[in-house]
Amino acid sequence: MIRPFYLRDARLVARLQQAGTPLDIEEQLTHPRSPLRSVFLDTLLSPRTGPLTFILDQHDDNGRHLGLAQVRARPGRPERDVVFMSPTLSSGNGSHAIWQRLLTHLCVKTAESGTFRVYARLPLHSEELQIFRNVGFFEYAQEEIYQLDPKVDRAELQPGLVLRPQETDDGWGLQKLYASLTPRAVQNAEGLAQGQWELNRRSRRTQGRLSGYVWEVDDEILGALHIRAGKRGYAIRTLLHPDALDRAEALCQAALKLTILEPILPVYFIFRQYEAGWQNVLPLLGFNPLTSQVLVIKPMTVRVREKTSTLLPALEASPTEGAASTTVMSPFKLQPAGHEPDSGRQRARNGQVKSKRNRTPPVL
Numbered sequence: 001m002i003r004p005f006y007l008r009d010a011r012l013v014a015r016l017q018q019a020g021t022p023l024d025i026e027e028q029l030t031h032p033r034s035p036l037r038s039v040f041l042d043t044l045l046s047p048r049t050g051p052l053t054f055i056l057d058q059h060d061d062n063g064r065h066l067g068l069a070q071v072r073a074r075p076g077r078p079e080r081d082v083v084f085m086s087p088t089l090s091s092g093n094g095s096h097a098i099w100q101r102l103l104t105h106l107c108v109k110t111a112e113s114g115t116f117r118v119y120a121r122l123p124l125h126s127e128e129l130q131i132f133r134n135v136g137f138f139e140y141a142q143e144e145i146y147q148l149d150p151k152v153d154r155a156e157l158q159p160g161l162v163l164r165p166q167e168t169d170d171g172w173g174l175q176k177l178y179a180s181l182t183p184r185a186v187q188n189a190e191g192l193a194q195g196q197w198e199l200n201r202r203s204r205r206t207q208g209r210l211s212g213y214v215w216e217v218d219d220e221i222l223g224a225l226h227i228r229a230g231k232r233g234y235a236i237r238t239l240l241h242p243d244a245l246d247r248a249e250a251l252c253q254a255a256l257k258l259t260i261l262e263p264i265l266p267v268y269f270i271f272r273q274y275e276a277g278w279q280n281v282l283p284l285l286g287f288n289p290l291t292s293q294v295l296v297i298k299p300m301t302v303r304v305r306e307k308t309s310t311l312l313p314a315l316e317a318s319p320t321e322g323a324a325s326t327t328v329m330s331p332f333k334l335q336p337a338g339h340e341p342d343s344g345r346q347r348a349r350n351g352q353v354k355s356k357r358n359r360t361p362p363v364l
Contacts, residue, residue, distance in 0.1 A: 005053035020086030031208035031230025069102035082120040137296040140189035148267040152286035159253035166212030173221035
């Protein structure tokens, strides 16, 4: 049986989180939080988003099987991220089947709540990735995570690049910058998540402190960076215009300069594989490869064909003619086909009345 979290499950969640798999690597490196703490934070911050934590508790001839799956709502958007699964796949005892059942269930429930997309960040070439594929997720991008050598003295850096704090009015400029370097397939997969660089939409639910800065030339934003400062480290993400790749080193140095308030904490740099140049620039600044992760998505909408009466511009003078079939995107449920006028009879151009066949296309 799979059920949403109730207060009486607090001890069970505390037990399951000890042997689970966190899927948000950035959060784990900078400012981790336990699934139990997430339950109570989600209850306070987004009580109307529907269940975010699911528990499997089943008894059979082989004993008792327990599992935990947790998703996190993206504030202001009909999207969620899978952030924790338990037990670990290496534990055996049917753990692969538990994951698959939990993922299938949470996808159904999140779709019912109005969610358009479910995302996850998974280890590359892993068993976890294969299970997500089995449930219908597919890959759309890959991220690389580098760690700065602790011997690098960040206080001595002289970036030579002037940044300013990110402002609310920068949303359109950041969107153009994102589109200039992001492949179309990735943009389609991320949908509303393209607004992830609008700082005010993310900071409310981000673990640690999130700050943003932009590099502007002649009123055009050519570079941007987000710095996530947590109790265990810093994480840096950047956007850099393809025409300004020669400034990548200076932009990274400017980001490192902003982390000197806590010189002991480790610094991580996260970039996507299609962002050119960083694999060559980061080693020059003292960064070393740490790990890779693949970004996956499962869309939660279905395509429905629906018959609607639409007048074609060329035939507006004859309102009984020119009805066209259109395709309508409708999430989550099938819509009934529209009704034709004249109850199955229509008048031909020669004035004779003829029977009309049912030409309503099938609902897919």
